[in-house]
Amino acid sequence: MGDTDRKLFVLDTNILLHEPLAIYSFQEHDVVIPMTVLEELDRIKDSKRDVARDARVAIRALEAMFKDATPDEISEGIPISKTTGATGNIAILADFELQETVKAFADKAGDNRILNSVLYLQNKRAPREVTLVTKDINMRLRAKGAGVRFVDDYRTDQLIDDVQYLTKGFQQTEGEFWSNIQEVESQIIAGHTYHTLDRDPFEPTYINQYIIDQESDFAGRVESISTETITIRDLSRERMMNRKVWDITPKNIYQGMALDALLDPDIDLVILTGAAGSGKTLLALASALEQSIEKGMFDKIIVTRNTPDIGESIGFLPGSEEEKMLPWLGAVTDTLEALHKNDHCTEGSLKYICDKANIQFKSINFMRGRSIQNAFVLLDECQNLTASQIKTIITRCGEGTKIVCSGNLAQIDSQYLTPVTSGLTYMVERFKNFEGSANIHLNGVVRSRLAEFAEENL
Structure with missing residues (x-):
């Protein structure tokens, strides 16, 4: 993904559980899915929880997007949609490789690896705006504390502000x-x-x-x-x-x-x-x-x-x-x-x-x-x-x-x-x-x- 005026959004796992097809809401911007998110979706899809179906729908949507892409294209980014006016790309980030480049969190917990991904992209893509999108309130607080400049909730299905x-x-x-x-x-x-x-x-x-x-x-x-x-x-x-x-x-x-x-x-x-x-x-x-x-x-x-x-x-x-x-x-x-x-x-x-x-x-x-x-x-x-x-x-x-x-x-x-x-x-x-x-x-x-x-x- 080249540096452009488009925003870059990093999605947390709970976004895809809340709205499995959320990736299609970012058609004018770039989206990054950390590998940790795919691992968490994989664990949830086989569970007995009521969100298991949503995890499977999200995985199938991602698979449909990336099925013809090469490994290099997946890491660089492919178009989110072929519809007219859609300019955004989507990529998967191998965040397990980032432990040596980002020292924000030393342990391998899922949330921390996602935060490390955001900090890595924030440094690499500067001065481009990199935003972590998560529905977890505590994750938003921790991200701010760790130095993530832009953190937001997923508001596409939010019809009123108050x-x-x-x-x-x-x-x-x-x-x-x-x-x-x-x-x-x-x-x-x-x-x-x-x-x-x-x-x-x-x-x-x-x-x-x-x-x-x-x-x-x-x-x-x-x-x-x-x-x-x-x-x-x-x-x-x-x-x-x-x-x-x-x-x-x-x-x-x-x-x-x-x-x-x-x-x-x-x-x-x-x-x-x-x-x-x-x-x-x-x-x-x-x-x-x-x-x-x-x-x-x-x-x-x-x-x-x-x-x-x-x-x-x-x-x-x-x-x-x-x-x-x-x-x-x-x-x-x-x-x-x-x-x-x-x-x-x-x-x-x-x-x-x-x-x-x-x-x-x-x-x-x-x-x-x-x-x-x-x-x-x-x-x-x-x-x-x-x-x-x-x-x-x-x-x-x-x-x-x-x-x-x-x-x-x-x-x-x-x-x-x-x-x-x-x-x-x-x-x-x-x-x-x-x-x-x-x-x-x-x-x-x-x-x-x-x-x-x-x-x-x-």
């Missing part, structure tokens, strides 16, 4: 809603009232965004958007707040909006975000039972969630797949018990309901390749999923299937995800203009006054 800008799925107007409206055209279609209003006062606005006010009982949902106007479907706040689903009613307007979306047959995807104890799982499960058992809209309820260490741990647990999954799905079984706590025999009720509604507990690892028809799918703890994992699950949903994705961005357990790079954030931003989806951020903790105080003060 999670505070994430759309909440509703907007609250000041004062009484109608006092701010100059012109309105109202009509009744099939028993529903629709208001067509000027679009400007509501910007930014999206399809299926809820609109509520602070003083009156107005509540509506954006039905359609044109260049200059929006059409709002009038929803009675009183009706939303008194709606009873599986013997529960909303405790606040945010839960009312969530239930409206959960029970709407025209909405295929409902995204629920909010603090612990805001009622995400309870509302989703109650509406699933109501629509499956009472209304017969779905043949089964599938409950799944991310289980980071399931590859290693699930084999040691006794029983079938569903029994193995139960420790991870405690939140769902707790919610089922809460919904039937007043029954004469709670245990008997739970068994009857699970059979009647055909509730299935599935591991996210075994969802790939399936086609799910006529089911209500509840995907819990979405904040720990990457964008590609969420895509894998949503693309499983066939005809007659509704999927509810819930999560709390303050409870991310993954070492490589942050609130802005979480698949949950990615999904909210990507689906906000899709007429078949709704997103509601549940404000307020309704679990208990203890939980509410802890959420606000700890």
Whole structure:
């Protein structure tokens, strides 16, 4: 790779695990893959971890690029893509040979060898800009401490810069809603009232965004958007707040909006975000039972969630797949018990309901390749999923299937995800203009006054 004005990026292993085809995102710049990264991908591809597939996809992509290249071309660099406008090259660096030329780290640990590669290239290519790209926060800190001048996160799939800008799925107007409206055209279609209003006062606005006010009982949902106007479907706040689903009613307007979306047959995807104890799982499960058992809209309820260490741990647990999954799905079984706590025999009720509604507990690892028809799918703890994992699950949903994705961005357990790079954030931003989806951020903790105080003060 000759010295040019193009930047030179060194990729850490976790970039290719997070986004296996990340190499194609650097088409105008040069990319270097240290040999250590290939060794780490090789170790991971045969493991039982859920990232093993991503490692194999990354290896196949690199093999497809380098299959016709000579050893000299591999070390010098070959074009990343043959498409018009793509000027970048990709090369593999034999970093195991650098121990004598770079004295930054003496041991042979993988991260240290990658850091040595960056320092070597930084010295060799000076004054060219050499950037280490990694999702590991500690690796970024160590790189800075070791003298790496440019360190960055992989932001290609990051749609917003700060999670505070994430759309909440509703907007609250000041004062009484109608006092701010100059012109309105109202009509009744099939028993529903629709208001067509000027679009400007509501910007930014999206399809299926809820609109509520602070003083009156107005509540509506954006039905359609044109260049200059929006059409709002009038929803009675009183009706939303008194709606009873599986013997529960909303405790606040945010839960009312969530239930409206959960029970709407025209909405295929409902995204629920909010603090612990805001009622995400309870509302989703109650509406699933109501629509499956009472209304017969779905043949089964599938409950799944991310289980980071399931590859290693699930084999040691006794029983079938569903029994193995139960420790991870405690939140769902707790919610089922809460919904039937007043029954004469709670245990008997739970068994009857699970059979009647055909509730299935599935591991996210075994969802790939399936086609799910006529089911209500509840995907819990979405904040720990990457964008590609969420895509894998949503693309499983066939005809007659509704999927509810819930999560709390303050409870991310993954070492490589942050609130802005979480698949949950990615999904909210990507689906906000899709007429078949709704997103509601549940404000307020309704679990208990203890939980509410802890959420606000700890």
